Amino acid sequence: MAKILLIEDDISYSRIIRNFLEKNGYTIISTNKVAEGLSLLKSHNPDLVITDYRLPDGNGMQILEAALQDANSTKTILITSYSDIRIAVKSIKMGAVDYITKPINPEELLESVKDALETPATKQEKWTVQPPISAQYVEGKGPASKEMEELIKLVAPTDLNVLILGETGSGKEFVAKKLHLLSKRQNNVFIAIDCGAIPKELAGSELFGHIKGSFTGAVDNKTGHFESAKGGTIFLDEVGNLSSDVQMMLLRAIQERKIRKIGSNTEVPIDVRIIAATNEKLNSPDKDTSFREDLYHRLNEFSILVPSLKDRKEDLELFIHQFIQSSNIRLGKNVENIDQEVQDIFNHYSWPGNLRELKNVIRRAVLLSKGPVITADLLPPEIRENLDPTVESNAPEIFKTSLENQEKEIIQKALLETKYNKSKTAKLLGIDRKTLYNKMEIYGLN
Structure with missing residues (x-):
């Protein structure tokens, strides 16, 4: 229990x-x-x-x-x-x-x-070998998605290390799995590792292994993920969370194609392709904790940007139907579609949690639905009441007025929180200062 x-x-x-x-x-x-x-x-x-x-x-x-x-x-x-x-x-x-x-x-x-x-x-069970990519992957049709798919197909057959960039919840692991599926290593293992979830003191052991007695708690020899992934692909999610010591070990593994288990003097040859992912700029000079520049360039032999859901609204309908189908299977339901009001709401919501948030919203609505169509009353209040005021729309004027009022209120709160520091306010809102000044003038907030 x-x-x-x-x-x-x-x-x-x-x-x-x-x-x-x-x-x-x-x-x-x-x-x-x-x-x-x-x-x-x-x-x-x-x-x-x-x-x-x-x-x-x-x-x-x-x-x-x-x-x-x-x-x-x-x-x-x-x-x-x-x-x-x-x-x-x-x-x-x-x-x-x-x-x-x-x-x-x-x-x-x-x-x-x-x-x-x-x-x-x-922790031993948490970082397990992942299955090949399934039908859950949706290939988008919009310009941003097409550009990403072209890059995936271009680099997948090579053995280049790939750095996947994108916001949290945007689907970086799915892209990594597709790269593996389309590579020459597709018949070997794909191991996904959440670098942010590994306790810092155990990261070296998890990745590279250790020998018995090498540290307190090392009661047996351990094979690390790099050795286990022989001939396959390792996906390092949120790689920026690795400590400087582990970064050094990873750099050495990439350069020499060999690893040394903790406590061992013997080198073990490895044959893996590394795909890394991050939601932050690893080479940014403003970053609080530094990421090794030489390791960054080793990992970034080729980069792919996964667009946010806000930037691929053309694909929204595809994702909606995919998540409805998967939710039906999981929950034993028979939902077929969403109504037009829900479609309009989805089109005007900013989706800060990206695909993960959309999946959760759809799953919840499918669970609550008593019929074949998802209606607006089945959506969480924050989706219905907090739409993105920056999205152009031919909605009724009263709807636009509501959005404008919400935008004004959000800007007012942000200004108060930053004590009217315009630079901090713009950063908090995710817009540039010029846009902020224009909005303040429109709403009389100067």
Whole structure:
């Protein structure tokens, strides 16, 4: 029976979640504060943590960080409100398995819990050999997608190391799997490694292996992923999270095509292709923690940018139907399509969580649907109420006015948060200063 640590300061939400999950066979330990939550995390070793972001003595990110550093890398689901949506996306980048926005739908929460607990939580089982790419991959038809597909087909047959760039949730691992499938190594293994989820002190051992007695806890010899992937492909997701020591080991492995297990003096030849991915600029001079420039160039023999969902709206319908089909299979439903109102809402939402967010929204709607068509009332409130005001539309004037009001409110909040520092405000909003000045003039915010 899986053990879940629930950290929620809203008594009503806490009671609803606890009762519902207990009825579904889970053991629940609950608290309403960060400090006690951290203590329970250590003493009870839960399989999963569900935590609200806003808590009386801190926030859920503190819980997430502690859970990731736990010996078993305890999985975490974050509960947020819409105003915290960017925090939710950041939590996914850090290693949270999912986020759920309030108001919470119990069935949606249950699906997220089941998903989180499907993959074993132990570090040995977490980084397993992945199956070949499946029918889940959708080849887009828009200009940005076509350009990406051309690059994939161009570089896949070669043995060049590839660096995949793109926002969190945009589908970088799917691109990596397709590169492997189209390569000469397609009949050998594809191993995906989440560099952000590996405890720093174990990263070298996980990647390159160790010999018995080389450090405390090394009770047996261990074969690392680079040796296990002989003849195949290794995918290093969020490679920027690797420590400087491991970066040096990785650089040496690439240069010499050999590895040395921790505690060993013997070199082991390797034959792998490396595909790395990141959602940040590894060679940026403004980056707080430096990434080795020589390693960056070794990994970046060829780069592919995965467009954000916002930049590939032409493919939105393709993705929607793919996620409806996969959700039908998973949930035993028979949903066929979305109605026009939902289509319009989707077209005017910014999708900060990209394909991962779209998949979650579709899955939730399919779960709640009582008929063959997804309607607007089945969408989370943040999707319906917080559309992207920058998207041009022929929608009714009242709809445009609503968007403009929302945009003005967002800019006002950002200005207050940065104490009217225009540079910081523009950066926070993800726009340039000229656009910010124009918007401030339009809305009379000068």
